[in-house]
Amino acid sequence: MKDGIVGMYVHQHWPYHHPYAARTWRLEDWRGYAAGLRALGYNALLIWPVIETMPVPLLPSDRENLEKLSKVIDLLHEQLDMRVYLALCPNVVAYDEVASRASFGQRFFYCDRRVNPADRQAVEEMLRRREEVLKPLCKADGIAIIDSDPGGYPGSTNEEFIGLLVAHRALFDRLRPGIELIYWMHAGWEAYCRFYQTGRFEFGTEAEFSEALTLLKARNPEPWGLANGLHCAQVLGVAERVILFSYGAIEGEPSFPLTNFGGEGAYRAGNQPGPRGVMGNAQTHCIQLPNTFAFARGAQGKPVGEADYVEFAER
Structure with missing residues (x-):
């Protein structure tokens, strides 16, 4: 390493x-x-800016956070020679009326909703929101989109999830060509969709992860990479794209501080x-x-x- x-x-x-x-x-x-x-x-930081709970229009505290993170990206690049990645949920946006009642520093995930990936108009509206919010952060080297926790929609499929990733690829190209799209393989898109549907949580199966990665490989939204999923990536011949995310090894989450x-x-x-x-x-x-x-x-x-x-x- x-x-x-x-x-x-x-x-x-x-x-x-x-x-x-x-x-x-x-x-x-x-x-x-x-x-x-x-x-x-x-030599790298992955930052979750939590744009998912930011209302439209943005509050002053949201703008301040984005401006600060823009400066953080610059200092990491220019002063410390570090790579910078952002984390993003695939289909989470704010209930604007609720989210606007609290500042960025006070807001929690009680004000968010899930966008139906089968609703083209709703997806396009989400992407428009995200494009405006991500403009100050467009110097990031890449953006990792997690497949779950939070993210998902009852009854949704891997094909719809990969469609979301490809739609974000187009968004990133508008922001700044060269931003890497990273598929963060976590609990599994279809697994979390079942969780929303049934209230019972189970991790996704190897077959489901393999299907999602096969679909992504076919769409080939360059530049793209993977977080986790090494075995699936090896089977499909894309192991060289994998960054291993060792979640919880340094500190569990949530945990007492x-x-x-x-x-x-x-x-x-x-x-x-x-x-x-x-x-x-x-x-x-x-x-x-x-x-x-x-x-x-x-x-x-x-x-x-x-x-x-x-x-x-x-x-």
Whole structure:
């Protein structure tokens, strides 16, 4: 993994206090955290801007967040030589009347709705909304669209989901040609659609993931990549596109905000063989330094014994 992606997912979903919740970070907080990651060997950030709960028209707090993240992208590129990816849900938008009652810092996922991917007019309206909101963030290297949690629609199919990805490919080309589309394989689109339909959750089957990836490969929305799904990608001959997302290895989510230390989980997750690299995540980033360190050491093939932790703590 010496030459691949070593990344961290910064999740702006959780609305608690500064400096613990990433959505409260100021530009200097981003600079300090990212510079620390860079010193450990990380070279990429994945950021969820949570545009899904932003109303139209945007509130001043939403505009401030987008402007801040635009500056974050610039500093990551220009000052730290890091790649920047964004996370996006496939078909989630705000109930504008409800979302507009709270600022970005206070808003949670009680104000969102799912767009029916079979409703062409509704999809086009969602894409118009997203195009305006994503303009300040168009310098991002890529955008990862997750297949679930949240995302889905009762009775929807993989074919409709891949149609959403291809529609976003066209949107990204309008924003800035060259933005990579990443299909984030998580619980599975059809699995989450069944969850919405029945209230019973089960992960998708290998056959369902294979079908979705086969459809995406046929549409070939270049440039595109994959987060997870290595086995399916190997079978279909596209393994070189895969970044391994080791979710929960550094810190579980949701979890009580206490520092995690001990065990080999974070190190082993960083050391797993993703063809393009690995991506970790945390919920409360500023207190998860031990596992953040261990993950990076694993990704770079370096040891992490007691002496290494002591040296890190004394820096």
